[in-house]
Amino acid sequence: MLELNGISQSFGGLKALSDVTLSVPEQRIVGLIGPNGAGKTTLINIISGLSHPTSGSITFAGEHLHRTAPHHITRLGIARTYQNIRLFGDMTALQNLIIAQHARGHASLLDAVVFAPRYRREERDLYQHAEMLLERFGLSGVAQIAAGNLPYGDQRRLEIARALATRPKLLLLDEPTAGMNPAETRALGEQILRLREDGIAILVIEHDMSLIHQVCDEVYVLNFGQIISHGTPNEIKADPAVIEAYLGSDDDASA
Amino acid sequence: MDAVLTPLLDILRPIGITEPVLQFMLVNAILGVSIYLTLHAGMFSLASAGFMAIGAYVGALLTQQSDWPLWAALLGGMAAAGVIAVPIGLPTLRLRDIYLAIATIGFGEVVRVLILNFDDIAASVLTTLQGERVRFRLIEGARGIKGIPTLTETWHLILFLIVLGYLLTRLHRSRFGRAMAAIRQDETVAANMGINVVYVKNMVFILSAVLAGAAGVFSAHLTRIITPAAFGFDKAVDILAFAVLGGTSTWIGPIVGAMVLTAMPEVLRFLKEFRGVFNGLVLLVVIVYLPGGLVNPAGWSRLWQRLGRAQTASPSPSTGVD
Numbered sequence: 001m002l003e004l005n006g007i008s009q010s011f012g013g014l015k016a017l018s019d020v021t022l023s024v025p026e027q028r029i030v031g032l033i034g035p036n037g038a039g040k041t042t043l044i045n046i047i048s049g050l051s052h053p054t055s056g057s058i059t060f061a062g063e064h065l066h067r068t069a070p071h072h073i074t075r076l077g078i079a080r081t082y083q084n085i086r087l088f089g090d091m092t093a094l095q096n097l098i099i100a101q102h103a104r105g106h107a108s109l110l111d112a113v114v115f116a117p118r119y120r121r122e123e124r125d126l127y128q129h130a131e132m133l134l135e136r137f138g139l140s141g142v143a144q145i146a147a148g149n150l151p152y153g154d155q156r157r158l159e160i161a162r163a164l165a166t167r168p169k170l171l172l173l174d175e176p177t178a179g180m181n182p183a184e185t186r187a188l189g190e191q192i193l194r195l196r197e198d199g200i201a202i203l204v205i206e207h208d209m210s211l212i213h214q215v216c217d218e219v220y221v222l223n224f225g226q227i228i229s230h231g232t233p234n235e236i237k238a239d240p241a242v243i244e245a246y247l248g249s250d251d252d253a254s255a
Numbered sequence: 256m257d258a259v260l261t262p263l264l265d266i267l268r269p270i271g272i273t274e275p276v277l278q279f280m281l282v283n284a285i286l287g288v289s290i291y292l293t294l295h296a297g298m299f300s301l302a303s304a305g306f307m308a309i310g311a312y313v314g315a316l317l318t319q320q321s322d323w324p325l326w327a328a329l330l331g332g333m334a335a336a337g338v339i340a341v342p343i344g345l346p347t348l349r350l351r352d353i354y355l356a357i358a359t360i361g362f363g364e365v366v367r368v369l370i371l372n373f374d375d376i377a378a379s380v381l382t383t384l385q386g387e388r389v390r391f392r393l394i395e396g397a398r399g400i401k402g403i404p405t406l407t408e409t410w411h412l413i414l415f416l417i418v419l420g421y422l423l424t425r426l427h428r429s430r431f432g433r434a435m436a437a438i439r440q441d442e443t444v445a446a447n448m449g450i451n452v453v454y455v456k457n458m459v460f461i462l463s464a465v466l467a468g469a470a471g472v473f474s475a476h477l478t479r480i481i482t483p484a485a486f487g488f489d490k491a492v493d494i495l496a497f498a499v500l501g502g503t504s505t506w507i508g509p510i511v512g513a514m515v516l517t518a519m520p521e522v523l524r525f526l527k528e529f530r531g532v533f534n535g536l537v538l539l540v541v542i543v544y545l546p547g548g549l550v551n552p553a554g555w556s557r558l559w560q561r562l563g564r565a566q567t568a569s570p571s572p573s574t575g576v577d
Contacts, residue, residue, distance in 0.1 A: 048447055074449035088440045099437045103449030105430045112429030113422060119429075166449055 001026045001201050002047070002078075002170055007056035009042055009225075016042045017225040020056070024170060029192065029202045031212045031233070034222035035245060040205045041083055043222070044172050047203075048080045049073040061169065075103045079168035081159045083175045083205075089148025093139055093158050096147050097130035100165035133161045137191070153184055157191075164195070171195065173204040177211055189214040209237075221245065260409055271521040274409060275477070280514040281412035282474045287497035287509030288419060289466040294503045296459040297439035298348065299356045301491040305363035306336040306464040308486035310471025312370060312394060315403045315481055320393075325406040329472045336468025337461050344460040348453070363491050370483040371396050399482030400475075407476040415469065416510070423506040435459060500541055502548015511550050 002024040009017040017039045024030045032040055045051045047058065049070035058065040060076055068076075088096050105126065111119035134140045137157045142150055147158060156176060163171055173192070177185040185208055192215045195202060206212050212219060212233055219236045221229040223245040229236055236242055264274055272280075286303055293300040314332035317323040323331065347358040369376075378391035394400055426432040434455045437445040446452045475481045493516070501512025519537065520530045547554035 050443060050447070069451075070443075070446040071449050071451045074447055080447055082444070086441055086444045088437055088444070090440060091436070095433070099433050099445075099450075100448045102430060102434055102437075107430055109426065109429050109431045112431075113425045123428075162448075 001061055003059045005057045007046060007053045009046060009053045015225055020227055022220050022227065024201050024203050026201055027196055027199055028217045029196055029204065029215050031216035031219040032203060032205045032222060033212060033219060038222040039225040040222055041174055044080060044174050044205065047172060048078060074166050077169035078172065079163035079166045080172035081163050081174055081176060085155050085159055087147040087155055087159055090146060092144050093134065093147055093150065094130055094143040096158060096162050097133055097165045098126050100162045101126050101129060104167065130165065133165055137161045152179055156180065168200060170201045173202060175205055175207065177206065177208050185211055271524055272518055276518060276521045278409055278412060278477055280517040281416060282470050283497060283513035283517045284416055284510040285466055285470040286494045287501065287513035288506060289463045289470065290494050290498045291503055291506055291509040292459050292463040294498055295439060296435040296456060297442065298456060299352055300359045300460065301356050301495060302359035302362050303463065303467040303494045304486045304490035305366040306340065306467035307471035308366050308370060308483065309336045309339055310468030311475040311481050314472030315400050315475040318406060319403055325476060329469060332472035333465045333468040337465040340461045340464035344457045348456045348460060360488060360491060363488065367483045367487050370394060397482065399480050401480045403475050403479050405476055405479055407473045412473060496538060500538055500549060502551040504547055504551045508548050508550035512548065
């Protein structure tokens with residue numbers, strides 16, 4: 001479904017990513033792990049169109065993404081969350097989900113001015129879908145509360161709900177469990193697994209290995225901008241290169 | 256309309272608001288909405304004065320030289336401002352915050368200087384084209400256009416604002432309006448939500464320019480005379496002050512701000528030369544104590560709580576729930 005081929009990205013002299021090749025097949029949950037500064041978020045930014053790679057190619061559902069604008073990428077069916085929560089804080093939880101369906105709607109300003117049937121039907125659909133998502137993520141009770149005032153866990157889940165509101169085929173999750181306790185992490189993991197059953201492919205960046213084990217079909221390990229390992233969670237765990245990247249080699253330890 | 260207007264003016268006249276004052280309050284209210292639109296989409300644009308100048312000059316030429324009726328001149332002025340907004344917006348709206356403000360101030364100055372020298376430029380162009388000396392006088396540079404017919408009526412302005420108010424309430428319940436709000440809060444995330452940020456920003460800029468153009472046409476047909484100096488940097492800052500005083504949390508804010516700031520010097524005539532000082536003072540007090548502007552319920556309730564705390568000097572056993 002998503003294919004990255006030889007992606008490199010450099011900022012000035014700094015090479016953030018070099019020759020990253022990765023694929024997310026349909027209906028699979030793929031993990032992306034790596035130490036801080038390895039280039040994970042840079043990669044998500046590239047896939048979601050916020051920055052463009054220096055070289056390499058991206059194809060999504062058969063379409064070539066070359067310097068494609070972020071809103072086009074969303075319309076093609078890629079949605080994302082952010083490592084640092086970036087909800088529309090002044091707006092209610094419900095409004096956040098309405099805005100995320102922007103590309104689903106077609107009613108123009110004129111339709112809204114004259115209350116065209118098309119506008120009214122569309123608004124009803126948008127609100128229905130938003131309420132369904134709120135319920136699914138246990139947020140119905142806080143629908144009318146400003147997103148910025150919600151408890152942290154609710155904000156995390158609302159961000160995932162908002163990404164889903166764009167009705168993606170591929171979901172990019174950037175550290176979805178950051179700051180959550182083990183019970184919350186486990187519950188979120190179950191929700192992620194249910195998304196796969198709905199036919200959504202997922203690329204998840206995570207530090208929490210328990211979540212990776214719980215949900216991922218396969219895992220890529222990124223270190224210093226390069227993929228150093230790829231396999232099932234258990235294979236990754238046993239790979240000496242991965243252990244070295246996280247814990248340092250014996251040489252480092254004795255130095 | 257007169258049945259409503261006459262008693263209204265009877266009430267307002269004793270406090271210094273005569274019909275001409277009311278007319279300028281209403282024209283400035285349109286300008287308040289013009290800057291509100293850009294601010295509501297997160298764009299700090301000071302271009303409204305420049306677009307007002309374009310509307311005023313185009314409108315005045317259409318009625319005075321071509322004998323168009325006011326409504327047609329109004330559409331002409333609005334269209335001219337909107338068309339010019341396209342090539343201005345495309346490059347400048349890539350800028351953010353203070354950089355956009357500077358660029359749009361620059362636009363205003365370019366408009367002013369172009370109007371100032373328009374006749375000379377046109378004359379020299381015509382001279383080179385025709386090979387002989389041509390005299391060209393159309394918009395009279397710094398002297399301004401005189402003797403514009405006073406076609407604007409108070410009810411025109413009231414009707415315009417009523418229609419505008421309706422459109423604004425609908426805007427906020429439309430996809431487009433929600434996209435504007437999203438862009439103001441976080442442009443990057445808005446793009447990731449599937450919103451075409453460049454398109455929305457440029458459309459808002461055009462709409463804002465069209466409104467400023469309308470205000471220009473109306474005001475030219477009130478004042479009888481227009482000069483480029485009336486649409487300079489001072490005017491751009493005045494318009495910004497409307498939004499600051501009224502607040503931009505709703506579209507009513509800038510309208511109230513514009514009307515209050517326009518009426519105040521007239522109401523406070525007894526202060527004589529200190530009227531300007533008072534205007535500044537009111538602005539300052541609002542910025543300090545009501546940062547969200549006059550039309551902002553949350554700001555008033557915060558101020559109310561502050562005052563309440565100040566009165567009960569000792570720490571009261573308040574519930575602490577709010």
